[in-house]
Amino acid sequence: MRRGALSGKKTTVEKMFGMMLPAGTGKLKLSTMNWGGIGASMIKKRMKEKGIADLDQLFAMAAETGVQISICEMSMDLMGMTMDDMREYPGLQQCGVGTFMSHALDSNVTLFI
Amino acid sequence: MSDKVLITLGMKCPKPLFEVHRNIKELAPGQVLEVHADDPAFKLDIEAWCKRTGNELLSLAREEARLVAMIRKAPQG
Numbered sequence: 001m002r003r004g005a006l007s008g009k010k011t012t013v014e015k016m017f018g019m020m021l022p023a024g025t026g027k028l029k030l031s032t033m034n035w036g037g038i039g040a041s042m043i044k045k046r047m048k049e050k051g052i053a054d055l056d057q058l059f060a061m062a063a064e065t066g067v068q069i070s071i072c073e074m075s076m077d078l079m080g081m082t083m084d085d086m087r088e089y090p091g092l093q094q095c096g097v098g099t100f101m102s103h104a105l106d107s108n109v110t111l112f113i
Numbered sequence: 114m115s116d117k118v119l120i121t122l123g124m125k126c127p128k129p130l131f132e133v134h135r136n137i138k139e140l141a142p143g144q145v146l147e148v149h150a151d152d153p154a155f156k157l158d159i160e161a162w163c164k165r166t167g168n169e170l171l172s173l174a175r176e177e178a179r180l181v182a183m184i185r186k187a188p189q190g
Contacts, residue, residue, distance in 0.1 A: 052125045061131050 014080025021079070024087065025055035063090050070095035070103065115147035115183060116140060122179065126154040130162055133184070137168060140186045145171065148182045155180055 010018065022028045033039040047054060053061065062069070071086065073094040086092060095103070104110040119136050121129035129150045137146055148159070156173065159182050163170040171183040 050125055051123045051128070053128055058127075061127070065131065065134060 010080055017079045017081070018085070025059075028055070059087070059089065068093075068103065068107075070100055072096075072100075114145070116144040118147045119149070121148065121150045121152065121155075123151070125152050126158065128152075129155050130158050133159070133162065137184065137186055142186050142188045144186050146184045146186070148184065149179050150182070151179045155182075159184070 028040065029037070030039045030043065044054070046052075068091055069089055070093050073096055076082065076085075076094065083092070083094065104112075117136060117140060119132055121132055124132070129148070129152050133146065133148055140146060150159075152158075159173065159180075160170060162168075163184060167187040169185040169187070171185055173180060173182045175181075
């Protein structure tokens with residue numbers, strides 16, 4: 001995961017994005033109430049106690065159910081990211097608005113995140 | 114009577130539905146899956162899922178703290 005985060009080919013700003021962005025699901029912070037990591041660990045503990053799937057499990061379930069993940073090429077370029085920065089996921093692909101719309105219109109359910 | 118029993122006690126949304134999806138795939142059309150769940154969202158989820166996928170919800174009964182659903186797999190798929 002995030003193999004290319006500090007890759008030598010990146011500009012300084014692109015490397016800064018690499019340092020600032022989370023290095024995988026386990027490194028995510030809460031947007032509010034993170035409290036230096038205490039909030040995040042509290043949420044994870046509660047999720048575990050209540051039998052709620054964590055992000056890695058959700059990715060595995062999505063992959064098994066055939067969920068297609070497409071990444072906006074423009075946003076990747078803005079942050080200086082390449083496909084090497086992305087986690088492993090079957091059939092992971094880049095897209096522009098045209099490919100996204102064409103896939104979305106043919107899909108049962110589309111989530112734009 | 115059911116051809117397979119699936120116990121999802123303690124699992125929360127979306128795990129029970131994911132397990133239903135996974136288990137029904139392995140059944141032959143017309144076979145019946147019996148699902149035991151205690152997730153509060155399960156009642157609405159299984160009704161909506163069956164309606165959407167064409168699998169038939171034969172019955173949905175409360176047995177103490179759990180819901181028991183009987184689902185007949187659709188003719189195709």
